[in-house]
Amino acid sequence: MAQQVCTRCIMDTTDSITFDANGVCSVCAHDDEVRALRGYRPGVSEKELEKTIAAIRENSRGRDYDCIIGVSGGVDSAYMLYKAIEMGLRVLAVHVDSGWNLEMAEENIRKMCTALNVKLHTYVMDWPTMKELQRAYMLSGVANIDVPQDHLYCAAIYEMARKYNVKYILNGSNIATEGASAPFSAQHTYRDAWHMKSIYKKHGRGFSLKKYPFLSIRDAWLGLPGVTKINLLDFMPYSKTEAIRVLSEKFGWQYYGGKHFECRFTRYFQSVYLVKKFGYDKRRSHLSCLIRNGEMTREEALAEIALPPYPVEQQQEDEAYILERLEIAPEEWQRILAAPPTPNSAYFSQQKLIDLAMTVLGKAGMDKMKKKIYSVKS
Numbered sequence: 001m002a003q004q005v006c007t008r009c010i011m012d013t014t015d016s017i018t019f020d021a022n023g024v025c026s027v028c029a030h031d032d033e034v035r036a037l038r039g040y041r042p043g044v045s046e047k048e049l050e051k052t053i054a055a056i057r058e059n060s061r062g063r064d065y066d067c068i069i070g071v072s073g074g075v076d077s078a079y080m081l082y083k084a085i086e087m088g089l090r091v092l093a094v095h096v097d098s099g100w101n102l103e104m105a106e107e108n109i110r111k112m113c114t115a116l117n118v119k120l121h122t123y124v125m126d127w128p129t130m131k132e133l134q135r136a137y138m139l140s141g142v143a144n145i146d147v148p149q150d151h152l153y154c155a156a157i158y159e160m161a162r163k164y165n166v167k168y169i170l171n172g173s174n175i176a177t178e179g180a181s182a183p184f185s186a187q188h189t190y191r192d193a194w195h196m197k198s199i200y201k202k203h204g205r206g207f208s209l210k211k212y213p214f215l216s217i218r219d220a221w222l223g224l225p226g227v228t229k230i231n232l233l234d235f236m237p238y239s240k241t242e243a244i245r246v247l248s249e250k251f252g253w254q255y256y257g258g259k260h261f262e263c264r265f266t267r268y269f270q271s272v273y274l275v276k277k278f279g280y281d282k283r284r285s286h287l288s289c290l291i292r293n294g295e296m297t298r299e300e301a302l303a304e305i306a307l308p309p310y311p312v313e314q315q316q317e318d319e320a321y322i323l324e325r326l327e328i329a330p331e332e333w334q335r336i337l338a339a340p341p342t343p344n345s346a347y348f349s350q351q352k353l354i355d356l357a358m359t360v361l362g363k364a365g366m367d368k369m370k371k372k373i374y375s376v377k378s
């Protein structure tokens with residue numbers, strides 16, 4: 001089936017989007033609004049940043065750290081770490097070892113933390129537990145099989161924030177290079193512990209998951225009470241190209257070739273699983289953001305997406321490695337890849353409850369409640 005492609009970015013109808021009369025997609029339109037509202041504004045953002053940093057320092061007096069930054073070894077979190085230190089913040093860097101990180105990513109983190117003299121806490125996930133949960137996801141047929149890792153990252157950061165009584169969590173998420181783009185619409189949120197348990201109940205092998213840090217429903221959807229999340233990169237002009245240049249020059253930091261490619265499992269999930277089973281290529285969304293950020297032309301993005309996300313031999317190596325580690329027979333995996341996708345609604349979830357709350361309270365009501373109980377600004 002021929003896909004309609006946006007005339008401004010390279011998003012197409014493999015995702016649930018619409019187009020205006022000029023053929024510009026709804027993601028572009030939404031992105032424009034978000035950039036104008038919350039993105040970097042010269043002259044204004046600098047003042048806001050100064051105020052924000054002063055507030056972080058003031059409210060963190062007497063504590064060991066001003067903020068926590070989760071570092072994946074990827075470019076956004078690494079650049080944010082660099083900027084936070086430059087602005088004089090006392091940072092606790094938290095890295096999560098889920099068993100899949102590329103050596104290059106780990107090396108990037110070590111180099112930076114040493115050079116910047118930053119305390120690094122590595123949260124090591126119990127591998128047998130991680131393996132069972134990820135194995136169940138691989139067998140489930142849903143779109144977002146990276147939930148066990150994403151949920152873990154969030155839970156680990158929250159655990160550290162509680163442990164060290166830190167009031168601020170700085171996020172590498174940013175409007176400049178990630179835009180307003182929502183994840184692939186078939187993907188279920190990473191927040192939903194009930195969905196995870198339901199998938200595990202059906203496809204797991206019955207081992208206990210008590211060593212996995214499931215988020216409570218409150219923490220998952222509302223955040224930690226008294227802890228503020230800040231997307232620091234939104235206060236400054238940010239470009240991925242420039243960040244890579246600065247990090248390489250200053251720290252000998254190395255680029256690993258694609259968004260979220262610092263993790264071997266995620267690289268395979270995005271580049272092979274979603275493409276083969278869902279016909280969806282996440283690079284469309286990633287490259288489209290770079291077009292909107294003026295870092296790439298539409299022609300360059302089209303040329304790049306025509307190439308494989310990474311070499312096919314490496315994809316096959318990753319597949320064999322993942323299947324062996326998760327004890328899945330190659331024939332069974334081929335059957336799963338060829339089978340129709342499983343809808344998220346095939347499993348029990350918190351989503352229905354949240355939808356109900358939204359219906360009863362409305363978005364404004366939910367925000368009001370959130371503001372009343374929490375001081376979440378993200």
Ligand SMILES: [Zn+2]
Nearest residue numbers: 006009025028
């Ligand atoms: Zn577009």
